[in-house]
Amino acid sequence: MSITITGMTKRFGQTDVLRGIDLSVAEGELMALLGPSGSGKTTLLKIVAGLEWPDVGGLQVGGQDWLQLAARDRRIGFVFQHYALFPHMSVRDNIAFGLSVRPRAKRPGRAQIAARVDDLLDFLQIAPLADRYPAQLSGGQRQRVALGRALAIQPRVLLLDEPFGALDAAIRRDLRRWLRGVHEATGSTTIFVTHDQEEAFELADRVVVMGEGRIEQIGHADEIHDHPATPFVARFMGATTVLPVTLQAGRALGAGLDLTALPRRALPDGPARLFARPADIRVQPDPNGPWRIDTLSSTGAELRLLLSHPDLPAAEAQMPRRGAPSLARGSAVTLRLEAGSVFSDHRPLPAVPVTPLRKELFK
């Protein structure tokens, strides 16, 4: 089912949680909502699930207006961050729950439910755990049971809230690949929420970066990595150094900075800010260089440097230790930027879309 969200806003008390979200998810797509906590991604997911209601906005799924539909009638699979398994039911009963609560006329027979649960147990590779209780399972096993319970009702849309948030790094990587496999096997439209870039980029077809209730950028991994659309995305993608530069005919110029590697940009002349990741800053020893090395530390594989300049904010650089030039604390250097994003300070104010209030349409 394709999902179309239009002009959606939501406010909790004094806080704007969603400030005008427009988003389309294609049928069969696996989409990630990526953002720091408080960016509104979980609220958006819960609105699609029917567990929250927007103040304003539209939600069409497969051509149907889902804001007219209660959560229990939407037939979605929702996997909670902490799984929310029913502790007093066995794995088998947890997975069968969605089928066993159907109205009698639509409920499959006992044998059919059992067969469906067996299929899922095999598919999720947890058949030996069928008679255990949630308290007897590891985090990764619970995750699989939660997914099995959601898949049992053959959901039209699968929604996952921080699906790997509560797991160890090693298990996360395994489960990530496995979830991708599950998605390909079921082909259901899937949205998952995460604050982990690596997870979002590795797993999703497209990634939606959210910040403070807005969509900052939608795209593929390389696109978002190389061309962050906003200062927010640049920072979120790891740009820890922000330096003032001047734009002239599309070129960025900065005192004490070699910016010749940066491409020309269609931006107005004038003051701008340069956002750079530590790994994109090349440090070159130069007795006349304006920068000084303040701290120098090694993680074994990499060198990390904090650099200062008399007139500029501090910069952070990182490079492989092997092949690095000989550097020492206090020595003078120049900086060359291999990559970076430039945002003009003369940004036109974004036009605020005025959406008429149509509250009477919503519950």
Add this chain to the structure above:
Amino acid sequence: MNPPDLIAPGYAVPPHHGHAARTGGARLLIGLAVGLTLLFVVAPLLYIFVRAFSQGWQVYADNILNPATLHAIWLTSLVAVIVVPLNVAFGIAAAWAVAKHRFPGRGILVTMIEIPFSISPIIAGICYLLLYGRQGLLGPWLQAADLQVMFALPGIVLVTMFVTAPFVAREVLPLMQAQGTDQEQAAVTLGASGWQVFRRVTLPNIRWALLYGAVLCTARAVGEFGGVSVVSGNIRGQTNTLPLHVELLFNDLNAVGAFAAASTLTVIALVALVIKTALEARR
């Protein structure tokens, strides 16, 4: 002997036995606790049975089988049978509303649930008397409708309900709050109706706390004296509950009768205590 800080290497430190480790102060405190418990709790309880049986089994049996005493036992049981289920229903409803929903006046509701804990039961009795009594606010209306609330079963039930109202809610509420709403939300997304969510998810999660609250509620309902004594009118064989009957017999100078009746109350309390302890172990 060497001072402790001068112990030479290789000096065998005497092994610490549990008893040896206990200082004189600890022993004194433990002894005091045990002694006071025996003196103030166990001895009076035992004395009830000693006095009840002081003139032999036959007299004890005669006193229990006295029609007025039997009626008091029956009345007290009837009150408990009516009050406890109602309070279980109220307790679940109140805890559910407070724990799983956000609404204006939620804080006030939490405070209201606790009121009966902080008000003396006799005040509750007097309030009901002033409200439902013959001279009370609703008195003329009740009389016109030919409804007898005071000095009858309805009054006793109402006051007992008031006094025992917080027990179930207070037990269930913290558990429901700790569990949050994720499981209920999961059940809803899986297609469960409101009743199915309650019956299959919420209720099984709180069952032990609920039973525990019901046991405490029963013990209190059976033993309530102050509030009930105001509204019952102490009519022997009609509105006399077991605690009131004990007082009545005692005032009649029938000590064996009073202690015999008291022994039945004590047995009920002890059974409740055993069930409560068993339930605590399950939780």
